[in-house]
Amino acid sequence: MQCTDSKNSEDSLVKVFSEELDINKPDISKTLENESDQKETVDSPYDIVPLVDSLLEELLKSNKFETLSEEIFLKINKITEQLDTLEISINQMLAEGPEKDV
Secondary structure (H helix, E strand, O other): OHHHHHHHHHHHHHHHHHHHHOOOHHHHHHHHHHHHHHOOOOOOHHHHHHHHHHHHHHHHHOHHHHHHHHHHHHHHHHHHHHHHHHHHHHHHHHHHHHHHHO
């Protein structure tokens, strides 16, 4: 019975993530099939790069991925600004430190 519950929870997680990303599975699977038809074996790790590139291009076509990447970019910028402010404050505190001792 626990196995069934575990399987159901995994299925629901997969469903949530697939809905959240809204990935067009048929297009991605077609890309994978096309790539695998072109090359039967992977000779080196560098042969994977074209496959990854093509999959990323497919994801970039998705509006959800673009929105997600914009959100990540904005959060990174906000964190960078906060770190810059923190650095300025620390530098000011360090500069004032020796003056207080005198």
